[in-house]
Amino acid sequence: MNVIETEGLTKRFGERTAVEGVDLAVPGGCAFGFLGPNGAGKTTLIRMLLGLTHASAGTMSMLGMPVPERRAQALARVGAIVEQPGFHAHLTGRENLRIVAAARGPEARPRIGPALERVGLADRADERVKGYSLGMKQRLGVARCLLADPELLILDEPANGLDPGGIIEFRLMIRDLVEQEGRTVFLSSHLLDEVEKTCDHAAIVDRGRIVTQGAIADLAADGRNELIVGCDDPGLAAAVLDGYSGIRDVRRSPDGLRLTLAPGRDGAAAVNTLLVEAGVSVNRLEPVRHSLEERFLEITTRLGVEA
Amino acid sequence: MNPIVARQMIGAEFLKLRKKRGLVGWALLLAAGSVVIYLGVKAMQHSSNPFERPPAGGERGFERTLELLGFFMVPLAAILIGAEAGAGDRANGVFRDLVVTGRSRVALFLVRLPGALMLTFVVVGVAFLLAVGGVFLFAGGDPTPSLALVAKAAAWSALANGVVCIVAVGLASLIGSRPATITALVGWQLVASPMLLQSGSLGRAREVLLDGAFSQIKPGLRGGEPVLGMSIAAVVISIVLWIVIASAVGAWRTATENA
Numbered sequence: 001m002n003v004i005e006t007e008g009l010t011k012r013f014g015e016r017t018a019v020e021g022v023d024l025a026v027p028g029g030c031a032f033g034f035l036g037p038n039g040a041g042k043t044t045l046i047r048m049l050l051g052l053t054h055a056s057a058g059t060m061s062m063l064g065m066p067v068p069e070r071r072a073q074a075l076a077r078v079g080a081i082v083e084q085p086g087f088h089a090h091l092t093g094r095e096n097l098r099i100v101a102a103a104r105g106p107e108a109r110p111r112i113g114p115a116l117e118r119v120g121l122a123d124r125a126d127e128r129v130k131g132y133s134l135g136m137k138q139r140l141g142v143a144r145c146l147l148a149d150p151e152l153l154i155l156d157e158p159a160n161g162l163d164p165g166g167i168i169e170f171r172l173m174i175r176d177l178v179e180q181e182g183r184t185v186f187l188s189s190h191l192l193d194e195v196e197k198t199c200d201h202a203a204i205v206d207r208g209r210i211v212t213q214g215a216i217a218d219l220a221a222d223g224r225n226e227l228i229v230g231c232d233d234p235g236l237a238a239a240v241l242d243g244y245s246g247i248r249d250v251r252r253s254p255d256g257l258r259l260t261l262a263p264g265r266d267g268a269a270a271v272n273t274l275l276v277e278a279g280v281s282v283n284r285l286e287p288v289r290h291s292l293e294e295r296f297l298e299i300t301t302r303l304g305v306e307a
Numbered sequence: 308m309n310p311i312v313a314r315q316m317i318g319a320e321f322l323k324l325r326k327k328r329g330l331v332g333w334a335l336l337l338a339a340g341s342v343v344i345y346l347g348v349k350a351m352q353h354s355s356n357p358f359e360r361p362p363a364g365g366e367r368g369f370e371r372t373l374e375l376l377g378f379f380m381v382p383l384a385a386i387l388i389g390a391e392a393g394a395g396d397r398a399n400g401v402f403r404d405l406v407v408t409g410r411s412r413v414a415l416f417l418v419r420l421p422g423a424l425m426l427t428f429v430v431v432g433v434a435f436l437l438a439v440g441g442v443f444l445f446a447g448g449d450p451t452p453s454l455a456l457v458a459k460a461a462a463w464s465a466l467a468n469g470v471v472c473i474v475a476v477g478l479a480s481l482i483g484s485r486p487a488t489i490t491a492l493v494g495w496q497l498v499a500s501p502m503l504l505q506s507g508s509l510g511r512a513r514e515v516l517l518d519g520a521f522s523q524i525k526p527g528l529r530g531g532e533p534v535l536g537m538s539i540a541a542v543v544i545s546i547v548l549w550i551v552i553a554s555a556v557g558a559w560r561t562a563t564e565n566a
Contacts, residue, residue, distance in 0.1 A: 047565075047566075050406070050407045051406070051407075052403060052406060052407070052565060052566040053565050053566075071409060072409040072410075072411070073409070074409070075407060075408060075409030076409050078407070078409075080404075080407045081404075082403055082404075082407070084400065085400075085404065086399055086400020086401045086402075086403065086404055087399065087400075087401065088323055088395070088399050088401060089399065090326055090327050090328070091322070091323065091326055095322060095326065098319060098322065099319045099322070099323060099401070099405075100404060100405065100408060101315075102312070102315035102316045102318065102319035103312075103316055103319070103405050103408040103410040103415070104408050104410075105312055106311050106312065106315065109315075144404065148408070
């Protein structure tokens with residue numbers, strides 16, 4: 001089941017269109033990255049989902065409930081951090097959670113202790129938030145989300161301002177929330193590396209439009225299946241492989257020969273056999289790992305050229 | 308919103324306010340501190356010149372002290388508290404996090420009122436107790452106020468400061484800024500309202516002023532010295548209008564603003 005669905009979602013600020021006709025489908029039980037450069041419309045879309053601002057056009061639903069029509073029921077099982085989490089600095093972490101638990105309802109208050117334990121803040125919960133680091137505030141923000149016992153967590157740029165240690169810690173926590181607790185995490189980010197390491201699925205957004213969405217591995221590879229071949233005679237190897245039907249393209253690269261295999265073909269063994277039988281000594285045969293970063297830059301550069 | 312949730316949310320509002328040491332300190336200084344200073348100065352003046360200076364306390368002293376409690380310094384404490392209650396969530400970036408709980412925005416506004424009133428009444432209560440203590444302590448040869456007068460004065464002080472607090476919550480929720488709310492209301496309370504009240508050319512239009520209404524019902528030896536001579540119905544209408552309009556604009560803004 002999709003936990004978030006939007007159709008033709010649009011937000012205009014006067015003449016400027018921040019989000020344009022977005023069709024988004026976020027599957028349940030995964031970490032979903034909403035990836036795009038700054039100003040792409042990520043936060044605006046999140047704000048519309050949460051009812052913080054009105055949509056200009058289109059429909060949306062969360063946890064199967066249309067919003068804004070059933071916003072209150074949907075948000076009862078959603079935890080969200082929009083931009084930086086805000087707290088009353090003069091109150092302790094625990095007191096800040098009490099404020100939100102009161103608004104959530106009586107069932108939320110007993111969750112304060114476990115939520116603080118869950119994010120590793122139980123020892124510091126009775127200190128004032130003004131003394132918290134940014135990483136601790138982010139974790140307290142997640143604890144606040146957990147007061148809803150959420151099926152869906154929406155985190156807007158959660159890694160912003162965190163140091164490398166904090167980013168790793170946060171990433172592990174998100175993976176735990178998904179894998180151990182079965183929750184869905186929707187996180188927006190402009191950090192490609194972060195989305196790639198944290199998420200199972202992603203959508204790439206640029207200038208208010210969804211460019212592509214799907215499983216991370218599929219997005220990064222974009223259907224390409226490539227091999228790097230290292231050998232003693234690249235010229236002979238290229239000639240041998242050029243006529244092979246399972247290979248679409250053969251190029252020389254600094255790493256060796258770069259082969260693009262035909263779709264659906266797992267050709268490493270066949271390539272090795274062909275080369276060895278032709279007398280080529282193979283010292284390297286490695287699938288190319290495509291990064292989301294390459295794909296992201298490719299897409300956004302292309303869009304930039306079009307514009 | 309069911310009563311349990313309402314009680315919890317009001318408790319949360321009170322928690323936010325009472326834990327703000329700076330706010331509580333300033334509110335107590337303005338309310339209780341001003342009463343102590345006023346009575347202390349009056350007592351010293353009386354002791355240095357008992358024939359020309361009346362006692363600080365007694366019935367007459369009590370009546371004068373009520374001016375402080377209902378019109379001047381203590382309402383400033385109510386303004387501080389109301390402004391914090393109305394704009395504090397927004398100033399701390401917490402309003403958005405409360406909205407995403409799914410709780411109605413109008414409910415988020417409405418619970419600010421009792422939360423702020425609770426702290427206001429505590430502060431006013433402290434100031435009032437000090438005032439009553441001082442009035443009895445420094446009565447000199449004057450008669451002390453009766454229990455009935457003290458009770459009426461307590462209710463009057465609570466009402467006058469409670470309404471000012473509600474106006475501050477509403478205005479702060481409307482404009483979203485504590486400093487702007489405090490500046491506007493302090494200017495109104497200490498300068499504009501007293502001036503308008505004394506402007507005879509405004510005639511009955513002055514009946515909309517809160518100070519006019521509270522002056523009319525201020526308890527005292529002669530049943531108060533009303534400036535305007537308003538009817539009780541006009542007093543009630545004036546007070547209710549201020550409460551309703553302040554609450555309505557605050558609720559409207561809280562319900563419609565982008566969080």
